[in-house]
Amino acid sequence: MTNRISNERKKKIIEGFYELSVQNGLENTSIAKIGKHLGMPPSLVMHYFPTREILISNLILHILDQYLRIYEPVIKELETKNYADPQTFVDSLFSRDWNLLFDDGVFYSCYSLIFRNDRIKREYRLLHDKLRESLKDILDRDEKLEGKDTELLAEQIFVVVEGAYYYLSMIDDEEIYDRKIEAYKSQVYDLLRKYEVQHL
Amino acid sequence: MTNRISNERKKKIIEGFYELSVQNGLENTSIAKIGKHLGMPPSLVMHYFPTREILISNLILHILDQYLRIYEPVIKELETKNYADPQTFVDSLFSRDWNLLFDDGVFYSCYSLIFRNDRIKREYRLLHDKLRESLKDILDRDEKLEGKDTELLAEQIFVVVEGAYYYLSMIDDEEIYDRKIEAYKSQVYDLLRKYEVQHL
DNA sequence: TATAATATTGAATGAACGTTCAATTTATGA
DNA sequence: TCATAAATTGAACGTTCATTCAATATTATA
Numbered sequence: 001m002t003n004r005i006s007n008e009r010k011k012k013i014i015e016g017f018y019e020l021s022v023q024n025g026l027e028n029t030s031i032a033k034i035g036k037h038l039g040m041p042p043s044l045v046m047h048y049f050p051t052r053e054i055l056i057s058n059l060i061l062h063i064l065d066q067y068l069r070i071y072e073p074v075i076k077e078l079e080t081k082n083y084a085d086p087q088t089f090v091d092s093l094f095s096r097d098w099n100l101l102f103d104d105g106v107f108y109s110c111y112s113l114i115f116r117n118d119r120i121k122r123e124y125r126l127l128h129d130k131l132r133e134s135l136k137d138i139l140d141r142d143e144k145l146e147g148k149d150t151e152l153l154a155e156q157i158f159v160v161v162e163g164a165y166y167y168l169s170m171i172d173d174e175e176i177y178d179r180k181i182e183a184y185k186s187q188v189y190d191l192l193r194k195y196e197v198q199h200l
Numbered sequence: 201m202t203n204r205i206s207n208e209r210k211k212k213i214i215e216g217f218y219e220l221s222v223q224n225g226l227e228n229t230s231i232a233k234i235g236k237h238l239g240m241p242p243s244l245v246m247h248y249f250p251t252r253e254i255l256i257s258n259l260i261l262h263i264l265d266q267y268l269r270i271y272e273p274v275i276k277e278l279e280t281k282n283y284a285d286p287q288t289f290v291d292s293l294f295s296r297d298w299n300l301l302f303d304d305g306v307f308y309s310c311y312s313l314i315f316r317n318d319r320i321k322r323e324y325r326l327l328h329d330k331l332r333e334s335l336k337d338i339l340d341r342d343e344k345l346e347g348k349d350t351e352l353l354a355e356q357i358f359v360v361v362e363g364a365y366y367y368l369s370m371i372d373d374e375e376i377y378d379r380k381i382e383a384y385k386s387q388v389y390d391l392l393r394k395y396e397v398q399h400l
Numbered sequence: 401t402a403t404a405a406t407a408t409t410g411a412a413t414g415a416a417c418g419t420t421c422a423a424t425t426t427a428t429g430a
Numbered sequence: 431t432c433a434t435a436a437a438t439t440g441a442a443c444g445t446t447c448a449t450t451c452a453a454t455a456t457t458a459t460a
Binding site for chain 2: 180
């Protein structure tokens with residue numbers, strides 16, 4: 001392959017960028033630092049990513065990709081089993097596991113860029129809409145929700161999930177954290193129940 | 201007063217910092233730029249805020265202060281009238297007005313700092329807890345909610361509000377924006393209704 | 401009014417920034 | 431194997447950064 005080396009390098013650079021951003025923050029991670037971290041001159045970094053803006057843009061694609069990947073196994077499992085259990089999906093949304101796989105600091109740093117960069121805004125929007133659609137698909141397979149506005153329900157569930165993690169990021173105390181996450185989870189269950197009951 | 205000039209200067213500097221951050225982003229606003237913006241040498245900025253870190257810390261206090269001030273009139277009104285109408289408060293939470301008074305870009309930029317700065321995290325936490333307490337106070341005055349877990353209700357309402365604005369920041373289309381905000385509002389109304397009904 | 405404290409200036413610092421470029425090494429395809 | 435293209439190097443660019451400092455102007459206090 002002509003561009004095998006190129007692709008590998010690009011991947012390594014973005015990963016290095018991500019790692020350093022987790023440690024020191026996005027705004028404190030320079031091209032020179034990335035180069036040093038990977039044992040290459042900054043000019044090589046710029047050979048693959050001509051400007052810092054492009055570099056950041058690719059970092060964001062990487063992050064959004066990782067984010068989507070977190071949901072993948074759950075979505076796949078539900079698809080192969082061909083059995084849709086919304087509760088399982090909701091549980092996985094609130095599971096601690098994937099919180100460890102992902103650094104919210106970098107995610108929110110990049111998120112804050114949407115306010116002055118329309119392309120980043122569009123990419124972020126796309127990710128969130130994809131996640132909502134995935135949930136809608138799962139909800140649509142639940143017979144108890146037949147004929148219901150599952151799009152709206154999915155939206156409402158994610159609003160709770162996203163508001164929950166926004167606030168949870170400020171909580172250090174594990175006990176409080178766990179208590180709150182249970183409260184949020186039951187808030188989502190209530191939503192599900194409300195929709196199920198409605199057609200009686 | 202000995203430090204009248206000092207206080208005025210400090211205020212002006214923070215306000216200038218905020219204004220430039222709205223325009224160009226927090227990470228692109230340097231001490232030199234703040235000085236130029238206000239017609240003073242950078243050394244004067246540093247005379248009042250010895251390091252950039254202190255400057256940012258004060259910017260955050262300023263932002264949190266502004267944030268709280270948005271809710272103040274509503275809270276005051278409800279207190280003086282001594283009549284608690286949760287719905288009015290919820291409406292004001294979703295009113296477009298205060299969205300114009302406040303720049304979410306700077307707010308989220310500062311928010312992203314909580315992940316690597318414990319003091320900032322604590323300050324952000326404090327703000328959010330204050331807001332939750334304010335809502336709880338209002339809910340407690342509603343006889344229909346007597347004996348209910350209003351603390352939990354307030355928490356659940358804010359989770360929706362915060363999740364809502366997180367997602368709404370990605371929406372440019374006014375029509376979609378308005379439609380979504382109505383959906384989120386009724387989601388909160390449902391929460392209120394659920395709690396009211398429960399004791400029947 | 402004299403003195404001490406504070407506010408303000410402007411020049412200077414070295415470090416780090418993103419970026420450019422010409423030269424060199426390595427890999428690829430004919 | 432040879433030519434061409436891609437990968438890699440290292441030095442250099444001008445700019446901006448946060449910060450320091452000594453000197454001067456202004457204000458407050460006694």
